[in-house]
Amino acid sequence: MFHWLEERPFFFAVGVFLVVSFAGLIEILPNFAEASRPTVGTKPYSGLQLAGRHVYIEDSCNACHSQLIRPFKNETDRYGMYSLSGEYAYDRPFLWGSKRTGPDLMRVGNYRTTDWHENHMWDPLSVVPGSIMPAYKHQFTQNADLETAYAEMVTVQSVFGVPYNKPITMKDGSSETVKLGASFEEEKANMLAEAKLIAADMKNQDVKDAVANGEIPKIVALIAYLNSLK
Amino acid sequence: MGNQNPLAYDYTVAKWFLWATIAFGIIGMTVGVFIAFQMAFPELNYLFGEYGTFSRLRPLHTNGVAFGFTMSGIFATWYYVGQRVLKVSMAESSFLMAVGKLHFIVYVLTILLAVVTLLSGITTSKEYAELEWPLDLMVTLFWVLWGVSIFGLIGIRRERTLYISIWYYIAAFLAVAMLHVFNNMEVPTYFVAGVGDWYHSVSLYAGTNDALVQWWYGHNAVAFVFTTPIVAMIYYFLPKESGQAVYSYKLSLLSFWGLMFVYLWAGGHHLIYSTVPDWMQTMGSVFSIVLILPSWGSAINMLLTMKGEWEQLQSNPLIKFMVLGSTFYMLSTLEGPIQAIKSVNALAHFTDWIPGHVHDGTLGWVGFMIIAAMYHMTPRLFKKELYSKKLMETQFWLQTMGIVLYFSSMWIAGITQGMMWRATDEFGNLSYSFIDTVTVLHPYYTIRAIGGALYLIGIFIWAYNIYKTMKSGRELEDAEVNVNKSPMAENR
Amino acid sequence: MDLGEIQAYAYFFFTAFLVAVLYGYIFHLYRSEKKGTRDYEKYGQMALDDEVSSKPIEKKEESVDSQKLAKGE
Known part of the structure; x- marks a missing residue:
């Protein structure tokens, strides 16, 4: 199974991409809405x-x-x-x-x-x-x-x-x-x-x-x- | 292919990128040394009006060395190593040849425009992603072209299994593509409002989110520009130059997957004690420590490749560059995790220890590896013997001294500054005003600038040596070129 | 169960899964060498013997499977 991946560049690339993108998905996405809520008293710039x-x-x-x-x-x-x-x-x-x-x-x-x-x-x-x-x-x-x-x-x-x-x-x-x-x-x-x-x-x-x-x-x-x- | 004209590797594009590496190396590092002197002697800020201040030049330096020097080096080695380990020549596909040339043209155009826009103050302000959206699109274009080149060459390869270096190039390509696209999500204001500068844009993310995406990008730009492609280089050039196969191919495969999985998590260590959620900071911290394993896996693998052949370290300056490069890789991948420990980070963050750490890695590891790779390629590209071994030795020692001066002065400067910021008297009042912590650094800034200047002199020696090789190096027969150790003039 | 909790479980299981895959990979690398099905170390030669006229370690056209077929295994 592993060697199969190693000699198929396309699926290999897909595998690398999945492993690499995992951290971003877990770390960044779920907190997005919460982190962007302004505190009371925060105004936009004039x-x-x-x-x-x-x-x-x-x-x-x-x-x-x-x-x-x-x-x-x-x-x-x-x-x-x-x-x-x-x-x-x-x-x-x-x-x-x-x-x-x-x-x-x-x-x-x-x-x-x-x-x-x-x-x-x-x-x-x-x-x-x-x-x-x-x-x-x-x-x-x-x-x-x-x-x-x-x-x-x-x-x-x-x-x-x-x-x-x-x-x-x-x-x-x-x-x-x-x-x-x-x-x-x-x-x-x-x-x-x-x-x-x-x-x-x-x-x-x-x-x-x-x-x-x-x-x-x-x-x-x-x-x-x-x-x-x- | 006619039989009277035997198939040979075609290095046209590799040569072009070799020139670009040298040119951008000189430009980017000259700016770097200049701004280092500015920090010691601020009067130097006034030589070129608004275009000569530290703040305008700093992005030019970082972009120049990261996306000019390093990336040209990556592309140059790709167009060399790629053909060789896949055992296929670019001459076999006129399509890939055209793609390669177009890749170079779009790339150089982008970098030149980047110089102009950054000097004019057109910037998004995000570190290592300062370019505005039109240039971001150009980056995307040459990146896609590189991808076509990678997968196209792989498609027509003779060697069934992909050598480990190819893995690292693929990873660099994919990850940077992902990072670039997500970090540069921005809305061009002109197209919404119909007034103002057409090239201006506003980030899709705000505040803490923007910071999180930026450092997810920023840290991993380091991973996938300054680490994976450079590992790709060393996995090819060190075994080739020394004639020793990789110590453990299995370990190289394992380190690869380890690095892929762990590296992306570590971005959070840039945001420790900031307003991003605690668990992300901790995660960044923990994974930074775990990252030592795959990093050292590759580095130790490289050092062990030299097992039984250590006398080459004395006889071959290229081995010197690469072995010291791996050593600096180990140093900086140990130093990084140490700085990511929360209590150390509290002291080190925002101080000069951080640029010190960056330069261990970039000067010692990235710089040395690219220098060695270009030296190794030169006799093969031009069929000429390397002009001077003695100049290579001189360059090596000058640059090593430069790096030592650089990181030792920045260690002291960073820790001094960090300690002074937090120092309080017996009543709990701050002991120093901010300016005290600036003026105290003057000697260290001076030492750092001198260290940088030594390194830059080495870069000029390198450029000169390669230029002389082309102009007046001894011509080589094919049989003399197709060897492991690079042919070099031993007595000059 | 809120989003954070799902996220935590997903994270835990996916990490555990990847760790298992990684150990499986180590196992695979050593076992295939021991059983003689595949010698990974020979791929290290690709960097050393890399002229365009050199014989590939494994030619692209003939995969391991097709070699087996040819030998009638």
């Missing part, structure tokens, strides 16, 4: 935050920063409450990272400000002496890709049922709604409104001017995203 998330991915921040706090005292002391599965329910893709060349950013919004990020992205050494992180000055001059962010919002809403424009119950029982414009122009207005709040806390005049002119530099979107990480 348009500007999502555009910022794209900047984060484009510059591979996740190559050096994790977004996963493990349940150890030293990690919760340093970064805050450990991570829960449902907190990632709207993360497509997940950005846990695999290496902490820099610190974890899962809840960076709790302890860093717009102002801090602006200085840090312009010149990391000015805020963190000894830092080996490069400056990301191009984020101050290039504009965020708002259309793609909008396209992604529409996609996740229609394909995955992400609850935009629906009330979401927060931890304290109140409810909040994350808006998604019916057209790109409408959503861009939402994004710009949010960007203006960020720009007001920034000091780079070029960035402020750009936002006043209806443009959104990447840095503004990125900061909106980082501030949303809580």
Whole structure:
């Protein structure tokens, strides 16, 4: 029986495939629905935050920063409450990272400000002496890709049922709604409104001017995203 | 086939992939050494504007060496070993020849586009699956072409039973196909919303599920790109080069099935103490330990193949590369399971010990095996004697030193960092701020970069040696080529 | 019985089954060598004697079964 398999490449391949796929079937499939349920108080990303998330991915921040706090005292002391599965329910893709060349950013919004990020992205050494992180000055001059962010919002809403424009119950029982414009122009207005709040806390005049002119530099979107990480 | 023109193996495609292996090896590893120096000397981040930062270059390095260098090496050896152990020439089928050539063209095109897109920051961010959906489709296409080539060649074989190397190539083909398809399930946003970049997509899975699928993929990409095809190589090249049949063919078969079954479970060890369910983490941990058995089964089998022939280790640099390669395989398949033990993982995860572990395996095992395989193939592909034995020896020692510097510095760096992160004073307050744990690593980052540079110099020596072999190696008669030990210029 | 429980049983029995198959395989490898029906170790020669003109260890056309038929077993 075994030798029969060994000299028949087709059935051999089927055998290998069965053995190889077994682990995936058992490990991944059955838990799928449960793992994707959001925790109470987890909101989808707004348009500007999502555009910022794209900047984060484009510059591979996740190559050096994790977004996963493990349940150890030293990690919760340093970064805050450990991570829960449902907190990632709207993360497509997940950005846990695999290496902490820099610190974890899962809840960076709790302890860093717009102002801090602006200085840090312009010149990391000015805020963190000894830092080996490069400056990301191009984020101050290039504009965020708002259309793609909008396209992604529409996609996740229609394909995955992400609850935009629906009330979401927060931890304290109140409810909040994350808006998604019916057209790109409408959503861009939402994004710009949010960007203006960020720009007001920034000091780079070029960035402020750009936002006043209806443009959104990447840095503004990125900061909106980082501030949303809580 | 006319009788006046006796049938011979046709290595056209193997030669093409040999070039690709060398070219992508140089590119991928140069980027690697460069980013290693960036971690020690951050000013190097500003040489090429936004395209030269560590974060942009890191995916280029990982993709360059995994999917450029290693995969070219796998394909090159397939188009060589496949014909030989099946005892059938590609010249016998013009269809398979065309498929092989098309395979190469689509592959190189994909990798070049990957370089461009990754530099531009077009990435899905999933490690080792960074390419966006149009490139994923191209990967699928060349993978299918490789499959046609494998099963086509098997279909016209003369040898009834498939040699163990063929088993490993088949396994690599099937598993990577499965992993690639499931991990890259993504929805192109442009086709849903009608605006934005056409190449952008959003993952089908969210959060914890995405992580689970990604590390099921990520770990097994390591298994089926960095392990099974490399085992396929060593099961052919070590016996051939040494003239000794595999120590125990039965053990090789058993290790094969063991590896197939166990490897896929081990992906969970990347997610220990994360938000995936506990039982999966434990399963990942346990199976990682079990994985030592089949891995060491293959490695010990290789070392025992040299039984009674150990003097070859001294006389033949190719045997040196392969034996040390198997040894590094043993080291890294022991180190991996140790890191997968929960309490060790708590310390090691997120630190530099992990890249250290990866590089034991990739530099020591994958790199050495591919280097040896290409050296072995060169005289047969070009019917020329290898240009210089002394350069091979020099390369071997430089690279070995490089690897030792690399993993020893990363061991220290990783454990130092892990210990400092968790250190508390007598009142239970954290002893160090994060930046303290970064600046302390500077000397180790420097040592690591130097180790990497030594290895890279070895790669250049390798490329030079093969180039010189082609250009000015001594021409060989068929009878001189059809031997076990690779012909090499002993005095140069 | 919920999904998790079915999953656990399926997992247990399938693993047990595969372990049995693996041991069966070891048994098969050694028994066929002992009985002389098949010498697995000779396949190791495939890597060493691999010129296109070399004689295959077992030719594809003539399977073990057809050899038996030819010998009239």
